[in-house]
Amino acid sequence: MASSTKRACDACHRRKVRCNGQQACGNCSQAGLACTYDAIPQKKGPKGSRAKIISELRLREGQKQADHRRHESYFSYGSSQTSSPSSPIWAGLLSQDLIDGCTEYYFQNMYPTMPILHQKQLGGLVAEMDSSTEAYCLLCSFCAFMLIQPGIETKAGQAIRALERSISSNTSFGKTLLDGALRRRKAYDYVEKPSVNAVITSFFAFGCFFGLDKHNTAWFHLREATTLAQTIGMQDEKTYASMEFTESVGMRRLFWLLFVTERAYALQKHRPLTLHATIKLPPAAEDSSKSIAGFLYMVKLYRPFDDTFIGLWNKSRTDCSTLWLAHLQKQLTQELPAVLDCTETQAADLRTSQHWLRTIVWQLSITNGFLSSTSPDSSTTFTYPIEIAKDLVAATSQLSQRSMEVHGIGLIEKLFDVACTLIDVMSCVPLESPSFGVGRGPTDYLNHLVRLISTLRGGASRYLELVVAKIRDTLPPHMAAAVLVVAAATQPPPPLTTPAIKAEQASSSSLSSSPEMAPSSSSSFLQHAADSVSSEYHGSSSASTSPYSTPPFLGFRPPS
Numbered sequence: 001m002a003s004s005t006k007r008a009c010d011a012c013h014r015r016k017v018r019c020n021g022q023q024a025c026g027n028c029s030q031a032g033l034a035c036t037y038d039a040i041p042q043k044k045g046p047k048g049s050r051a052k053i054i055s056e057l058r059l060r061e062g063q064k065q066a067d068h069r070r071h072e073s074y075f076s077y078g079s080s081q082t083s084s085p086s087s088p089i090w091a092g093l094l095s096q097d098l099i100d101g102c103t104e105y106y107f108q109n110m111y112p113t114m115p116i117l118h119q120k121q122l123g124g125l126v127a128e129m130d131s132s133t134e135a136y137c138l139l140c141s142f143c144a145f146m147l148i149q150p151g152i153e154t155k156a157g158q159a160i161r162a163l164e165r166s167i168s169s170n171t172s173f174g175k176t177l178l179d180g181a182l183r184r185r186k187a188y189d190y191v192e193k194p195s196v197n198a199v200i201t202s203f204f205a206f207g208c209f210f211g212l213d214k215h216n217t218a219w220f221h222l223r224e225a226t227t228l229a230q231t232i233g234m235q236d237e238k239t240y241a242s243m244e245f246t247e248s249v250g251m252r253r254l255f256w257l258l259f260v261t262e263r264a265y266a267l268q269k270h271r272p273l274t275l276h277a278t279i280k281l282p283p284a285a286e287d288s289s290k291s292i293a294g295f296l297y298m299v300k301l302y303r304p305f306d307d308t309f310i311g312l313w314n315k316s317r318t319d320c321s322t323l324w325l326a327h328l329q330k331q332l333t334q335e336l337p338a339v340l341d342c343t344e345t346q347a348a349d350l351r352t353s354q355h356w357l358r359t360i361v362w363q364l365s366i367t368n369g370f371l372s373s374t375s376p377d378s379s380t381t382f383t384y385p386i387e388i389a390k391d392l393v394a395a396t397s398q399l400s401q402r403s404m405e406v407h408g409i410g411l412i413e414k415l416f417d418v419a420c421t422l423i424d425v426m427s428c429v430p431l432e433s434p435s436f437g438v439g440r441g442p443t444d445y446l447n448h449l450v451r452l453i454s455t456l457r458g459g460a461s462r463y464l465e466l467v468v469a470k471i472r473d474t475l476p477p478h479m480a481a482a483v484l485v486v487a488a489a490t491q492p493p494p495p496l497t498t499p500a501i502k503a504e505q506a507s508s509s510s511l512s513s514s515p516e517m518a519p520s521s522s523s524s525f526l527q528h529a530a531d532s533v534s535s536e537y538h539g540s541s542s543a544s545t546s547p548y549s550t551p552p553f554l555g556f557r558p559p560s
Contacts, residue, residue: 094140096126113345114295134197137184137185138204141208143174146174148170149408171212174208202221203225205224206261211409222262226262230274249282267305268413281296313360349411351392352395355388359418388418389422412462419450419453423446426479453467
């Protein structure tokens, strides 16, 4: 095409810059864009931001390449077609502002529960990301994990909106970064030559897919992380003998984080274990940011859940006893002190996990037929989940919404499990039972848990309909309607924003919102469900046909 042509290429036309008409033109060659002449000429419109447009073109080009290579083998290492970390296509996505924003959020909210990175380490990765594929992949997965967390509100959000307004949410951008990290990872053989950074990258990939509710892929990357950890000897105490103190502490923390994560996921999804308590705990000392006392408490909570328990839980073993489970319940109840010496964020995770684990042990007791209505030990009675719910409500009532939300969907799933178990017990045990005591009762505890699920970001869109269906299908209609009415009438806490965030939200009101159900929508949904149950109870003798029907969580019936 001659340089005197009157028509500009598609990219130059979109950017409103002069095109020399060559193939490829000078502008596209310099910017690393595909130079095409496919667009149909249209009428001129108002001019836009050139910087914004070039970022859009780069993002679209990156997405095209992702689609083109979607069916490549996952383990095709060293491909010559894999672009370098400094490729113009991706260089604009992982900006310094984005990294700073995600780093800020991590150290303010998530570091106490996963203390595996420190400021100096992240600074080194940033300095190397243009030349090191490993550093680039770790930073991409790190930022993706932060962005997929519900409620991240830092200058990372500003960086995203400045980069590309067509990205509708933090989650969308997190997916883009995660896809880039996993594809770029094919450029080096991290399996044959693993490192601590490779383990951390796989762990963040697991966290991303867990948050996206893609559990088969999440499990793959968690198992990848534990396998890489074992390959470099993280499970062997001898590995740490020749290390510097800082390096040794960081690796120990990473091992125990994988240890806890693997056990929590094994209980949630009935998976096997690979890691065991074979090394010493990291020292419980103050470092440059936060105390890890809460982190060590969490390790102690999950440590009793070994191959024996997981085997019983997964029904690959049968050597269980009432005495052993009762001892485990006592251990869980006494494992944490009444006053925790940790941050509020850590306390939220610890208390929720503690009472969820108590629920898990009780479920194993009932599966093996170890419960009795006359047992002197309350942990082996049918009403024990009511005691657990009471303790959980007392604990969460003292916590802020923000301290719970930073843990994402994993904490909400634990609340959901406790609520479902409580619903089953309420459907089987007479409410006038003396074991309920005086004052607040199981209905009040259930109301509180439903309100938490409906107001915590990430809960309404995934679990609210499920817990409402459970209430409708399991509880007597009059009781179900009472629970849902109270939950709907309770005003949710105010949104977690600051004046700066409010101003930013006002300036970007044209952006699409996340698909998360808003608090007002949650309240309306609960009210509608309550009205529906009440109508069925008062006006119809036929069985309920809930469109959200789910099978009972346990489906047990205690002896009369």
